Amino acid sequence: MHAFRQACVDRGVKVTHQRLEIFRELASTEEHPDVETVHRRVRERIPTISPDTVYRNLKMLVEHGLVSVVGMSHERLRFDANMGPHHHFVCVRCGLIRDFRSPHLENVEFPEEAEALGEPVSLHLEVKGVCAQCRSVEDSRS
Amino acid sequence: MHAFRQACVDRGVKVTHQRLEIFRELASTEEHPDVETVHRRVRERIPTISPDTVYRNLKMLVEHGLVSVVGMSHERLRFDANMGPHHHFVCVRCGLIRDFRSPHLENVEFPEEAEALGEPVSLHLEVKGVCAQCRSVEDSRS
DNA sequence: GCGAAAGATAGGATATAATCCTATTTAGGA
DNA sequence: TCCTAAATAGGATTATATCCTATCTTTCGC
Numbered sequence: 001m002h003a004f005r006q007a008c009v010d011r012g013v014k015v016t017h018q019r020l021e022i023f024r025e026l027a028s029t030e031e032h033p034d035v036e037t038v039h040r041r042v043r044e045r046i047p048t049i050s051p052d053t054v055y056r057n058l059k060m061l062v063e064h065g066l067v068s069v070v071g072m073s074h075e076r077l078r079f080d081a082n083m084g085p086h087h088h089f090v091c092v093r094c095g096l097i098r099d100f101r102s103p104h105l106e107n108v109e110f111p112e113e114a115e116a117l118g119e120p121v122s123l124h125l126e127v128k129g130v131c132a133q134c135r136s137v138e139d140s141r142s
Numbered sequence: 143m144h145a146f147r148q149a150c151v152d153r154g155v156k157v158t159h160q161r162l163e164i165f166r167e168l169a170s171t172e173e174h175p176d177v178e179t180v181h182r183r184v185r186e187r188i189p190t191i192s193p194d195t196v197y198r199n200l201k202m203l204v205e206h207g208l209v210s211v212v213g214m215s216h217e218r219l220r221f222d223a224n225m226g227p228h229h230h231f232v233c234v235r236c237g238l239i240r241d242f243r244s245p246h247l248e249n250v251e252f253p254e255e256a257e258a259l260g261e262p263v264s265l266h267l268e269v270k271g272v273c274a275q276c277r278s279v280e281d282s283r284s
Numbered sequence: 285g286c287g288a289a290a291g292a293t294a295g296g297a298t299a300t301a302a303t304c305c306t307a308t309t310t311a312g313g314a
Numbered sequence: 315t316c317c318t319a320a321a322t323a324g325g326a327t328t329a330t331a332t333c334c335t336a337t338c339t340t341t342c343g344c
Contacts, residue, residue, distance in 0.1 A: 013320090014310080014319090014320060014321065015312095016310075016321065016322080017310095018321080018322070019321090026221055030240065030241060031238075031240075032220045032221065032239040033221065034220050034301095035221075035301085035302085048322090048323065048324090049322085049323080050322070050323045050324060050325095051301095051302085052303075052324080055301095055302065056321085056322085057321095058221050061221075062221070066225070067221050067222065067225070068221070068222045068224075068264075069220070069221060069222070070220040070221065070222050070230065070239055079168055079174065079175065079177075079203075079204070079211060079212065080168075080209065080210045080211070080212050082172070082210075083207070083209070083210060087253070089256045089262070091260060097173075097212055098172065098173075098259050099172060100253070100255040100258075101255065102253040102255045102256070105250075108247075108267075111229070111242070111244040111246060111247060113244045114229070114242050114271075116242075117231040117240050118231060118233060118271045118272050118273035118274050119272045119274075120269045120270070120271035121234065121270055121271040122270045122271070123267060123268070123269045123270070125253070125265060125266070125267055125268070126265070126267070126268050127253070127262045127264070127265045128262070128263055128264045128265070129256075129261050130260050130261050130263065131259060131260035132260050134260070135260060135261055155291090156290090156292065156339080156340050156341070158291095158292065158293080158339075158340070159339090161292085177330085177331085178330090190293090190294065190295090191293085192293070192294045192295060192296095193295095193330095194293080194294075194295080194332075195293055195294075197330095197332075198293085198332090199292095
């Protein structure tokens with residue numbers, strides 16, 4: 001928590017009671033809770049905290065790299081008819097998703113650490129980054 | 143498309159005009175469209191098709207393994223305060239997500255195929271499967 | 285081919301998740 | 315302590331996904 005306070009100060013972000021409790025709650029669990037769950041739990045300590053504050057803070061923490069989103073950020077359901085082996089590149093800026101194949105990664109086996117958690121069915125790599133187009137827009141602005 | 147018709151027959155699923163067009167649309171693109179996009183495009187050929195039909199069919203196709211969902215199925219946003227290197231196990235049944243680490247996968251490099259698409263920032267493996275608890279529930283029922 | 289039954293669809297109604305708006309409060313620097 | 319910019323609460327709103335049910339279509343046995 002001390003490191004978190006410091007991270008806020010470093011970024012010029014105010015250290016509010018709500019923000020501390022939201023982060024504390026998230027950092028204290030490994031279950032990757034959703035917003036409602038975080039809100040419910042934090043409310044036990046701050047009864048008046050609003051859902052909006054929880055949303056706002058979590059989103060802000062993601063943007064500052066202090067927290068990550070599992071899966072994709074606030075996107076809609078998206079589908080893929082390619083059932084062959086492939087991986088995904090996801091642009092964190094515009095949401096573009098492209099498949100790619102990689103001979104190196106064709107034969108990755110189910111890691112035994114994952115097998116301890118359950119019976120694996122599918123496996124693929126998710127590479128997040130900034131796509132070429134968003135990158136060029138960025139360059140032309142600077 | 144012929145294979146798709148056959149796959150429907152094999153599964154005892156009726157081959158409807160709407161279903162064919164929805165699948166055709168999805169299979170004709172690599173951009174992983176969302177439901178609204180699929181609906182809009184299919185509507186050019188079937189003007190009266192409803193969003194519900196698109197949702198219902200895509201969901202059904204996922205359940206039959208003919209299509210996959212990018213990211214996670216109809217889940218809420220979920221967050222993770224663990225910013226260290228780790229991978230995810232996602233239960234496709236109950237939505238449980240657990241982190242795991244794997245020495246084998248600690249040093250996976252950004253595949254060059256992904257670098258062609260953009261500038262990668264993070265990388266992790268996503269293993270989907272059925273978690274131990276869901277598995278045991280399943281066993282006790284049969 | 286024909287008719288019945290199960291399955292699928294359209295379209296409106298509804299539920300749920302996420303975000304917006306704005307008056308008020310709070311943190312942090314001078 | 316005071317001031318300013320940032321943050322919050324709470325209600326309103328939007329957007330996404332699903333439900334409901336009357337109607338229609340596919341499929342299968344004849």
